[in-house]
Amino acid sequence: MIRRQRMSLNAVIFGLGSHEAGWRMPESNALASTDPNYWTDIAQRAEHGGFDALFLGDVLALQQSADRHLSDAMDPLVILSAVAAVTERIGLIGTASTSFDHPFHLARRFASLDHISKGRAGWNIVTSSNALEAQNFGVDAMPDHAERYGRAADVTQAALALWSSWQQDARLADKKAGIYLDPTKIGSIDHNGPFVRSRGPLNVPRSPQGRPLLAQAGASEAGRDFAARYADMVFTVQSNLEEAQDFYRDMKARAARHDRDPESILVYPGIVPIAAATRKQAEERLAQMNGFMVVEHVLAKLSEFLGTDLSQADLDAPLPDLNPANETTNQSSQSRFDVLVGIARRDKLSLRQLLMRLASGRGHLLAVGTGTDIAATMQEWFDNGAADGFNVMAPVMPADLQSFVDRVIPVLVERQLFTVDHQPLLRQRLGLSML
Numbered sequence: 428m429i430r431r432q433r434m435s436l437n438a439v440i441f442g443l444g445s446h447e448a449g450w451r452m453p454e455s456n457a458l459a460s461t462d463p464n465y466w467t468d469i470a471q472r473a474e475h476g477g478f479d480a481l482f483l484g485d486v487l488a489l490q491q492s493a494d495r496h497l498s499d500a501m502d503p504l505v506i507l508s509a510v511a512a513v514t515e516r517i518g519l520i521g522t523a524s525t526s527f528d529h530p531f532h533l534a535r536r537f538a539s540l541d542h543i544s545k546g547r548a549g550w551n552i553v554t555s556s557n558a559l560e561a562q563n564f565g566v567d568a569m570p571d572h573a574e575r576y577g578r579a580a581d582v583t584q585a586a587l588a589l590w591s592s593w594q595q596d597a598r599l600a601d602k603k604a605g606i607y608l609d610p611t612k613i614g615s616i617d618h619n620g621p622f623v624r625s626r627g628p629l630n631v632p633r634s635p636q637g638r639p640l641l642a643q644a645g646a647s648e649a650g651r652d653f654a655a656r657y658a659d660m661v662f663t664v665q666s667n668l669e670e671a672q673d674f675y676r677d678m679k680a681r682a683a684r685h686d687r688d689p690e691s692i693l694v695y696p697g698i699v700p701i702a703a704a705t706r707k708q709a710e711e712r713l714a715q716m717n718g719f720m721v722v723e724h725v726l727a728k729l730s731e732f733l734g735t736d737l738s739q740a741d742l743d744a745p746l747p748d749l750n751p752a753n754e755t756t757n758q759s760s761q762s763r764f765d766v767l768v769g770i771a772r773r774d775k776l777s778l779r780q781l782l783m784r785l786a787s788g789r790g791h792l793l794a795v796g797t798g799t800d801i802a803a804t805m806q807e808w809f810d811n812g813a814a815d816g817f818n819v820m821a822p823v824m825p826a827d828l829q830s831f832v833d834r835v836i837p838v839l840v841e842r843q844l845f846t847v848d849h850q851p852l853l854r855q856r857l858g859l860s861m862l
Protein backbone atom coordinates (compact mmCIF):
# COMPACT_ATOMS: atom_id res chain seq x y z
CA MET A 428 0.00 0.00 0.00
CA ILE A 429 1.46 3.37 -1.03
CA ARG A 430 1.09 6.09 1.56
CA ARG A 431 0.09 9.36 -0.07
CA GLN A 432 2.55 12.20 0.34
CA ARG A 433 0.02 14.62 1.65
CA MET A 434 -2.88 14.03 4.04
CA SER A 435 -6.17 15.59 2.92
CA LEU A 436 -8.49 17.37 5.35
CA ASN A 437 -12.23 18.06 5.08
CA ALA A 438 -14.03 20.28 7.58
CA VAL A 439 -17.40 18.66 8.28
CA ILE A 440 -20.40 20.63 9.46
CA PHE A 441 -23.61 19.15 10.77
CA GLY A 442 -25.64 21.98 12.32
CA LEU A 443 -23.61 23.71 15.03
CA GLY A 444 -21.05 20.91 15.25
CA SER A 445 -20.92 17.16 15.70
CA HIS A 446 -21.76 17.15 19.44
CA GLU A 447 -25.47 16.64 20.05
CA ALA A 448 -25.48 19.25 22.80
CA GLY A 449 -23.12 21.76 21.18
CA TRP A 450 -25.91 24.28 20.75
CA ARG A 451 -26.26 24.44 24.56
CA MET A 452 -22.66 25.46 25.25
CA PRO A 453 -22.46 28.94 26.81
CA GLU A 454 -20.43 30.27 23.85
CA SER A 455 -22.82 28.95 21.14
CA ASN A 456 -25.25 31.09 19.22
CA ALA A 457 -28.02 28.49 19.34
CA LEU A 458 -29.92 30.09 16.46
CA ALA A 459 -26.94 30.30 14.09
CA SER A 460 -28.07 27.54 11.71
CA THR A 461 -30.05 30.04 9.62
CA ASP A 462 -27.54 32.88 9.87
CA PRO A 463 -25.53 33.25 6.63
CA ASN A 464 -22.64 34.79 8.56
CA TYR A 465 -22.30 31.61 10.62
CA TRP A 466 -21.66 29.58 7.46
CA THR A 467 -19.39 32.06 5.73
CA ASP A 468 -17.37 32.56 8.94
CA ILE A 469 -16.75 28.82 9.30
CA ALA A 470 -15.87 28.47 5.62
CA GLN A 471 -13.35 31.29 5.84
CA ARG A 472 -11.79 29.88 9.00
CA ALA A 473 -11.47 26.48 7.32
CA GLU A 474 -10.03 28.01 4.16
CA HIS A 475 -7.48 30.11 6.06
CA GLY A 476 -6.57 27.06 8.12
CA GLY A 477 -5.69 25.16 4.93
CA PHE A 478 -8.55 22.63 4.70
CA ASP A 479 -9.10 21.13 1.25
CA ALA A 480 -12.87 21.12 1.48
CA LEU A 481 -15.92 21.91 3.51
CA PHE A 482 -18.50 19.12 3.68
CA LEU A 483 -22.15 19.67 4.58
CA GLY A 484 -24.32 16.68 5.50
CA ASP A 485 -28.06 16.67 4.97
CA VAL A 486 -31.18 14.83 6.09
CA LEU A 487 -34.48 15.64 4.43
CA ALA A 488 -36.57 15.77 7.60
CA LEU A 489 -36.77 17.29 11.02
CA GLN A 490 -35.63 14.35 13.09
CA GLN A 491 -37.12 12.36 15.97
CA SER A 492 -37.23 14.31 19.28
CA ALA A 493 -36.58 17.51 17.34
CA ASP A 494 -37.76 19.39 20.44
CA ARG A 495 -34.59 18.33 22.31
CA HIS A 496 -31.80 18.84 19.77
CA LEU A 497 -30.93 20.82 16.68
CA SER A 498 -32.03 19.05 13.52
CA ASP A 499 -33.20 21.91 11.30
CA ALA A 500 -31.15 22.16 8.12
CA MET A 501 -31.16 24.56 5.17
CA ASP A 502 -30.38 23.23 1.70
CA PRO A 503 -26.61 22.55 1.51
CA LEU A 504 -26.30 23.75 -2.09
CA VAL A 505 -27.86 27.09 -1.26
CA ILE A 506 -25.45 27.48 1.67
CA LEU A 507 -22.48 26.43 -0.46
CA SER A 508 -23.39 28.94 -3.19
CA ALA A 509 -23.24 31.72 -0.59
CA VAL A 510 -19.94 30.32 0.70
CA ALA A 511 -18.50 30.13 -2.84
CA ALA A 512 -18.90 33.89 -3.17
CA VAL A 513 -16.70 34.67 -0.15
CA THR A 514 -14.00 31.98 -0.53
CA GLU A 515 -11.45 31.29 -3.24
CA ARG A 516 -9.81 27.96 -2.67
CA ILE A 517 -11.72 25.62 -0.41
CA GLY A 518 -13.69 22.70 -1.95
CA LEU A 519 -17.45 22.70 -1.42
CA ILE A 520 -19.03 19.28 -0.91
CA GLY A 521 -22.80 19.09 -0.46
CA THR A 522 -25.05 16.13 0.31
CA ALA A 523 -27.99 15.23 -1.93
CA SER A 524 -30.16 12.14 -2.05
CA THR A 525 -30.63 9.86 -5.05
CA SER A 526 -33.98 8.70 -3.66
CA PHE A 527 -35.89 11.96 -3.94
CA ASP A 528 -34.26 13.97 -6.69
CA HIS A 529 -34.23 13.46 -10.44
CA PRO A 530 -30.73 13.12 -11.97
CA PHE A 531 -31.38 16.09 -14.24
CA HIS A 532 -31.90 18.33 -11.20
CA LEU A 533 -28.88 16.86 -9.43
CA ALA A 534 -26.58 17.13 -12.44
CA ARG A 535 -27.69 20.68 -13.11
CA ARG A 536 -27.34 21.91 -9.52
CA PHE A 537 -23.88 20.42 -9.00
CA ALA A 538 -22.61 21.57 -12.42
CA SER A 539 -23.87 25.04 -11.49
CA LEU A 540 -22.03 24.91 -8.16
CA ASP A 541 -18.87 23.83 -9.98
CA HIS A 542 -19.14 26.88 -12.27
CA ILE A 543 -20.09 29.28 -9.47
CA SER A 544 -17.12 28.08 -7.37
CA LYS A 545 -14.72 27.86 -10.38
CA GLY A 546 -14.09 24.14 -9.99
CA ARG A 547 -14.53 23.36 -6.31
CA ALA A 548 -17.78 21.34 -6.16
CA GLY A 549 -18.37 17.86 -4.75
CA TRP A 550 -21.50 15.73 -4.27
CA ASN A 551 -21.86 13.46 -1.24
CA ILE A 552 -24.22 10.83 -2.65
CA VAL A 553 -26.68 9.42 -0.11
CA THR A 554 -29.64 7.11 -0.56
CA SER A 555 -31.50 8.36 2.57
CA SER A 556 -32.71 5.80 5.07
CA ASN A 557 -35.15 7.45 7.42
CA ALA A 558 -38.92 6.91 7.23
CA LEU A 559 -39.44 10.56 8.21
CA GLU A 560 -37.70 11.55 4.99
CA ALA A 561 -39.86 9.16 2.96
CA GLN A 562 -43.01 10.61 4.54
CA ASN A 563 -42.00 14.13 3.51
CA PHE A 564 -42.10 12.91 -0.07
CA GLY A 565 -45.44 11.16 0.25
CA VAL A 566 -44.37 7.56 0.86
CA ASP A 567 -44.78 5.68 4.15
CA ALA A 568 -41.36 4.04 4.30
CA MET A 569 -38.08 3.94 2.43
CA PRO A 570 -37.68 1.17 -0.15
CA ASP A 571 -35.38 -1.62 1.03
CA HIS A 572 -31.61 -1.21 1.01
CA ALA A 573 -31.02 -3.11 -2.27
CA GLU A 574 -33.60 -1.07 -4.14
CA ARG A 575 -32.19 2.19 -2.77
CA TYR A 576 -28.74 1.28 -4.08
CA GLY A 577 -30.21 0.11 -7.40
CA ARG A 578 -31.78 3.50 -7.83
CA ALA A 579 -28.62 5.28 -6.62
CA ALA A 580 -26.60 3.56 -9.37
CA ASP A 581 -29.18 4.43 -12.01
CA VAL A 582 -29.38 8.09 -10.91
CA THR A 583 -25.58 8.40 -10.71
CA GLN A 584 -25.09 6.90 -14.19
CA ALA A 585 -27.64 9.32 -15.60
CA ALA A 586 -25.97 12.27 -13.87
CA LEU A 587 -22.55 11.18 -15.18
CA ALA A 588 -23.96 10.95 -18.70
CA LEU A 589 -25.52 14.40 -18.38
CA TRP A 590 -22.23 15.92 -17.25
CA SER A 591 -20.56 14.29 -20.26
CA SER A 592 -23.18 15.57 -22.67
CA TRP A 593 -21.13 18.72 -23.37
CA GLN A 594 -17.63 18.78 -24.75
CA GLN A 595 -15.30 21.39 -23.38
CA ASP A 596 -15.35 23.56 -26.51
CA ALA A 597 -19.04 23.21 -27.44
CA ARG A 598 -19.73 26.92 -27.06
CA LEU A 599 -18.41 28.75 -30.11
CA ALA A 600 -20.08 32.09 -29.30
CA ASP A 601 -19.26 33.18 -32.86
CA LYS A 602 -20.96 36.57 -32.98
CA LYS A 603 -20.11 37.22 -36.61
CA ALA A 604 -21.51 33.98 -37.96
CA GLY A 605 -24.35 33.90 -35.41
CA ILE A 606 -23.38 30.44 -34.17
CA TYR A 607 -23.54 30.02 -30.42
CA LEU A 608 -23.13 26.24 -30.06
CA ASP A 609 -21.46 23.58 -32.13
CA PRO A 610 -24.21 20.95 -32.31
CA THR A 611 -21.66 18.18 -32.92
CA LYS A 612 -20.18 18.84 -29.47
CA ILE A 613 -23.28 18.33 -27.38
CA GLY A 614 -25.61 15.38 -27.52
CA SER A 615 -28.63 13.74 -25.95
CA ILE A 616 -27.96 10.91 -23.53
CA ASP A 617 -31.22 8.97 -23.91
CA HIS A 618 -30.77 7.38 -20.51
CA ASN A 619 -33.41 4.71 -20.04
CA GLY A 620 -32.67 2.98 -16.76
CA PRO A 621 -34.72 0.79 -14.45
CA PHE A 622 -35.66 3.76 -12.24
CA VAL A 623 -35.06 6.99 -14.17
CA ARG A 624 -35.14 8.28 -17.73
CA SER A 625 -33.62 11.41 -19.20
CA ARG A 626 -33.13 12.56 -22.77
CA GLY A 627 -30.47 15.24 -22.21
CA PRO A 628 -28.27 17.04 -22.96
CA LEU A 629 -27.82 19.05 -19.78
CA ASN A 630 -28.58 22.76 -20.11
CA VAL A 631 -25.40 23.73 -18.26
CA PRO A 632 -22.10 23.75 -20.18
CA ARG A 633 -19.31 21.43 -19.08
CA SER A 634 -18.05 22.59 -15.70
CA PRO A 635 -14.44 23.42 -14.76
CA GLN A 636 -13.75 20.00 -13.21
CA GLY A 637 -15.69 18.17 -15.94
CA ARG A 638 -18.01 17.04 -13.19
CA PRO A 639 -18.12 17.53 -9.43
CA LEU A 640 -16.13 15.18 -7.23
CA LEU A 641 -18.21 12.25 -6.02
CA ALA A 642 -18.15 11.31 -2.33
CA GLN A 643 -20.02 8.45 -0.69
CA ALA A 644 -20.09 6.68 2.67
CA GLY A 645 -20.84 3.08 1.78
CA ALA A 646 -20.51 0.77 4.75
CA SER A 647 -22.66 -2.24 3.75
CA GLU A 648 -21.70 -4.61 0.93
CA ALA A 649 -23.90 -2.75 -1.53
CA GLY A 650 -22.70 0.61 -0.21
CA ARG A 651 -19.01 -0.27 -0.46
CA ASP A 652 -19.48 -1.66 -3.91
CA PHE A 653 -21.24 1.50 -5.01
CA ALA A 654 -18.42 3.65 -3.59
CA ALA A 655 -15.79 1.46 -5.27
CA ARG A 656 -17.48 1.98 -8.65
CA TYR A 657 -18.25 5.68 -8.54
CA ALA A 658 -16.69 7.58 -5.63
CA ASP A 659 -13.58 9.74 -5.63
CA MET A 660 -13.83 10.06 -1.83
CA VAL A 661 -15.18 7.53 0.68
CA PHE A 662 -16.32 8.71 4.11
CA THR A 663 -16.35 6.21 6.96
CA VAL A 664 -16.99 5.79 10.69
CA GLN A 665 -14.05 4.01 12.35
CA SER A 666 -13.01 4.08 15.97
CA ASN A 667 -10.15 1.61 15.95
CA LEU A 668 -6.99 1.36 13.84
CA GLU A 669 -7.20 -2.33 12.83
CA GLU A 670 -10.78 -2.04 11.65
CA ALA A 671 -9.97 1.17 9.81
CA GLN A 672 -7.07 -0.63 8.06
CA ASP A 673 -9.39 -3.48 7.03
CA PHE A 674 -11.87 -1.00 5.60
CA TYR A 675 -9.12 0.89 3.75
CA ARG A 676 -7.69 -2.29 2.21
CA ASP A 677 -11.13 -3.49 1.27
CA MET A 678 -12.05 -0.25 -0.52
CA LYS A 679 -8.79 -0.16 -2.50
CA ALA A 680 -9.21 -3.83 -3.48
CA ARG A 681 -12.80 -3.27 -4.55
CA ALA A 682 -11.77 -0.30 -6.67
CA ALA A 683 -9.15 -2.48 -8.39
CA ARG A 684 -11.82 -5.12 -9.07
CA HIS A 685 -13.78 -2.42 -10.88
CA ASP A 686 -10.70 -1.68 -13.03
CA ARG A 687 -9.93 1.50 -11.18
CA ASP A 688 -6.58 2.67 -9.93
CA PRO A 689 -6.75 2.19 -6.12
CA GLU A 690 -5.06 5.59 -5.83
CA SER A 691 -8.07 7.21 -7.49
CA ILE A 692 -10.32 6.55 -4.48
CA LEU A 693 -9.49 8.35 -1.25
CA VAL A 694 -10.59 7.07 2.16
CA TYR A 695 -11.56 9.54 4.90
CA PRO A 696 -12.39 8.28 8.38
CA GLY A 697 -14.09 10.85 10.61
CA ILE A 698 -12.26 12.30 13.62
CA VAL A 699 -13.85 14.38 16.37
CA PRO A 700 -11.06 16.59 17.73
CA ILE A 701 -11.05 18.48 21.01
CA ALA A 702 -7.69 20.24 21.11
CA ALA A 703 -6.52 22.36 24.04
CA ALA A 704 -3.28 23.56 25.64
CA THR A 705 -3.26 20.57 27.99
CA ARG A 706 -4.96 17.16 28.04
CA LYS A 707 -6.73 18.13 31.23
CA GLN A 708 -8.26 21.20 29.61
CA ALA A 709 -9.37 19.18 26.59
CA GLU A 710 -10.98 16.56 28.82
CA GLU A 711 -12.72 19.27 30.83
CA ARG A 712 -14.12 20.74 27.64
CA LEU A 713 -15.49 17.34 26.59
CA ALA A 714 -17.01 16.86 30.06
CA GLN A 715 -18.65 20.27 29.80
CA MET A 716 -20.25 19.34 26.45
CA ASN A 717 -21.35 15.96 27.76
CA GLY A 718 -22.90 17.68 30.77
CA PHE A 719 -25.37 19.33 28.40
CA MET A 720 -26.41 16.06 26.75
CA VAL A 721 -30.17 15.39 26.95
CA VAL A 722 -30.05 11.75 28.10
CA GLU A 723 -33.56 10.76 26.93
CA HIS A 724 -32.88 12.04 23.43
CA VAL A 725 -29.51 10.31 23.00
CA LEU A 726 -30.92 7.12 24.57
CA ALA A 727 -33.75 7.15 22.03
CA LYS A 728 -31.21 7.58 19.25
CA LEU A 729 -29.04 4.72 20.55
CA SER A 730 -32.15 2.51 20.87
CA GLU A 731 -32.91 3.27 17.23
CA PHE A 732 -29.35 2.45 16.08
CA LEU A 733 -29.32 -0.80 18.09
CA GLY A 734 -32.88 -1.84 17.25
CA THR A 735 -33.55 -2.32 21.00
CA ASP A 736 -35.60 -0.23 23.43
CA LEU A 737 -33.11 0.86 26.11
CA SER A 738 -35.40 3.34 27.89
CA GLN A 739 -35.60 1.14 31.00
CA ALA A 740 -31.95 0.00 31.03
CA ASP A 741 -29.60 0.83 33.93
CA LEU A 742 -27.44 3.76 32.77
CA ASP A 743 -24.60 2.85 35.09
CA ALA A 744 -24.36 -0.80 34.06
CA PRO A 745 -22.68 -2.13 30.88
CA LEU A 746 -24.69 -2.14 27.66
CA PRO A 747 -27.14 -5.06 28.07
CA ASP A 748 -26.86 -8.12 25.82
CA LEU A 749 -28.61 -7.42 22.57
CA ASN A 750 -30.56 -9.78 20.43
CA PRO A 751 -28.28 -10.36 17.42
CA ALA A 752 -31.40 -10.62 15.24
CA ASN A 753 -31.77 -6.87 15.69
CA GLU A 754 -28.48 -6.33 13.91
CA THR A 755 -30.10 -7.09 10.63
CA THR A 756 -33.51 -5.53 11.17
CA ASN A 757 -32.30 -1.99 10.70
CA GLN A 758 -30.48 -2.16 7.39
CA SER A 759 -29.51 1.50 7.37
CA SER A 760 -27.49 1.41 10.54
CA GLN A 761 -25.99 -2.08 10.45
CA SER A 762 -22.49 -0.69 10.34
CA ARG A 763 -23.20 1.86 13.10
CA PHE A 764 -24.54 -1.03 15.24
CA ASP A 765 -21.19 -2.82 14.89
CA VAL A 766 -19.18 0.34 15.63
CA LEU A 767 -21.19 1.27 18.74
CA VAL A 768 -21.35 -2.23 20.23
CA GLY A 769 -17.63 -2.59 19.45
CA ILE A 770 -16.80 0.64 21.31
CA ALA A 771 -18.95 -0.35 24.32
CA ARG A 772 -17.42 -3.82 24.68
CA ARG A 773 -13.81 -2.88 23.85
CA ASP A 774 -13.64 0.15 26.15
CA LYS A 775 -15.84 -1.52 28.82
CA LEU A 776 -18.22 1.45 28.88
CA SER A 777 -21.32 1.86 30.99
CA LEU A 778 -24.46 2.70 29.05
CA ARG A 779 -24.13 6.34 30.18
CA GLN A 780 -20.54 6.49 28.89
CA LEU A 781 -21.63 4.99 25.59
CA LEU A 782 -24.32 7.67 25.32
CA MET A 783 -21.61 10.29 25.76
CA ARG A 784 -19.54 8.72 22.99
CA LEU A 785 -22.55 8.72 20.70
CA ALA A 786 -23.42 12.31 21.63
CA SER A 787 -19.91 13.59 21.07
CA GLY A 788 -19.29 12.14 17.64
CA ARG A 789 -21.78 9.50 16.57
CA GLY A 790 -19.23 6.71 16.94
CA HIS A 791 -16.41 8.42 15.01
CA LEU A 792 -12.86 8.42 16.40
CA LEU A 793 -12.78 10.79 19.37
CA ALA A 794 -9.41 12.55 19.81
CA VAL A 795 -9.10 14.63 22.98
CA GLY A 796 -5.79 16.23 23.98
CA THR A 797 -3.09 18.62 22.89
CA GLY A 798 -2.42 19.44 19.24
CA THR A 799 0.53 17.03 19.35
CA ASP A 800 -1.61 14.19 20.77
CA ILE A 801 -4.22 14.57 18.07
CA ALA A 802 -1.69 14.95 15.25
CA ALA A 803 0.07 11.79 16.50
CA THR A 804 -3.15 9.77 16.26
CA MET A 805 -3.77 11.09 12.75
CA GLN A 806 -0.22 10.27 11.76
CA GLU A 807 -0.55 6.73 13.08
CA TRP A 808 -3.62 6.16 10.91
CA PHE A 809 -2.17 7.91 7.87
CA ASP A 810 1.20 6.12 8.03
CA ASN A 811 -0.34 2.71 8.61
CA GLY A 812 -2.78 2.35 5.74
CA ALA A 813 -5.98 3.44 7.45
CA ALA A 814 -6.60 6.88 5.92
CA ASP A 815 -5.76 9.09 2.94
CA GLY A 816 -7.32 12.01 4.77
CA PHE A 817 -9.77 12.83 7.55
CA ASN A 818 -13.22 14.26 7.93
CA VAL A 819 -12.59 16.68 10.78
CA MET A 820 -15.83 16.87 12.73
CA ALA A 821 -15.42 19.71 15.22
CA PRO A 822 -17.86 19.09 18.08
CA VAL A 823 -18.77 22.74 18.63
CA MET A 824 -18.49 25.37 15.91
CA PRO A 825 -16.54 27.49 15.43
CA ALA A 826 -14.40 27.04 18.57
CA ASP A 827 -13.23 23.45 18.03
CA LEU A 828 -12.57 24.02 14.33
CA GLN A 829 -10.43 27.01 15.26
CA SER A 830 -8.52 25.03 17.93
CA PHE A 831 -7.84 22.34 15.34
CA VAL A 832 -6.50 24.99 12.95
CA ASP A 833 -4.38 26.62 15.65
CA ARG A 834 -3.13 23.54 17.49
CA VAL A 835 -3.25 20.48 15.22
CA ILE A 836 -2.55 21.74 11.70
CA PRO A 837 0.81 23.35 12.62
CA VAL A 838 1.99 19.98 14.00
CA LEU A 839 0.83 18.15 10.86
CA VAL A 840 2.72 20.71 8.75
CA GLU A 841 5.82 20.44 10.90
CA ARG A 842 5.78 16.66 10.50
CA GLN A 843 5.45 17.11 6.73
CA LEU A 844 2.15 15.27 6.66
CA PHE A 845 0.14 18.21 5.40
CA THR A 846 0.69 21.33 3.31
CA VAL A 847 -1.74 23.96 2.12
CA ASP A 848 -2.32 23.35 -1.57
CA HIS A 849 -3.24 26.31 -3.77
CA GLN A 850 -4.08 24.60 -7.07
CA PRO A 851 -7.37 25.98 -8.39
CA LEU A 852 -9.43 22.80 -8.88
CA LEU A 853 -10.46 20.52 -6.03
CA ARG A 854 -9.48 17.45 -8.08
CA GLN A 855 -5.96 18.82 -8.50
CA ARG A 856 -5.57 19.55 -4.81
CA LEU A 857 -6.54 16.01 -3.92
CA GLY A 858 -4.01 14.64 -6.39
CA LEU A 859 -6.71 13.04 -8.57
CA SER A 860 -6.16 12.83 -12.31
CA MET A 861 -8.06 15.29 -14.48
CA LEU A 862 -11.06 14.10 -16.48
Ligand SMILES: Cc1cc2nc3c(=O)[nH]c(=O)nc-3n(C[C@H](O)[C@H](O)[C@H](O)COP(=O)(O)O)c2cc1C
Pocket residue numbers: 483484485486522552553554555556643644645646647648649650651662663664697758759760761762818
Ligand atom coordinates in the same frame (compact mmCIF):
# COMPACT_ATOMS: atom_id res chain seq x y z
C1 LIG B 1 -19.16 10.88 7.49
C2 LIG B 1 -20.52 10.42 7.05
C3 LIG B 1 -21.44 11.35 6.63
C4 LIG B 1 -22.72 10.97 6.25
N1 LIG B 1 -23.60 11.95 5.87
C5 LIG B 1 -24.86 11.61 5.58
C6 LIG B 1 -25.81 12.62 5.28
O1 LIG B 1 -25.51 13.81 5.29
N2 LIG B 1 -27.07 12.25 4.98
C7 LIG B 1 -27.46 10.93 4.96
O2 LIG B 1 -28.63 10.66 4.66
N3 LIG B 1 -26.57 9.94 5.24
C8 LIG B 1 -25.30 10.25 5.56
N4 LIG B 1 -24.41 9.26 5.89
C9 LIG B 1 -24.83 7.85 5.81
C10 LIG B 1 -24.26 7.15 4.58
O3 LIG B 1 -24.68 7.79 3.38
C11 LIG B 1 -24.62 5.64 4.54
O4 LIG B 1 -25.98 5.47 4.33
C12 LIG B 1 -24.21 4.94 5.82
O5 LIG B 1 -22.82 5.11 6.00
C13 LIG B 1 -24.60 3.47 5.84
O6 LIG B 1 -23.99 2.78 4.80
P1 LIG B 1 -24.82 1.89 3.80
O7 LIG B 1 -25.66 2.87 3.02
O8 LIG B 1 -23.81 1.19 2.96
O9 LIG B 1 -25.68 0.96 4.60
C14 LIG B 1 -23.11 9.61 6.27
C15 LIG B 1 -22.17 8.66 6.70
C16 LIG B 1 -20.89 9.04 7.10
C17 LIG B 1 -19.93 8.00 7.54
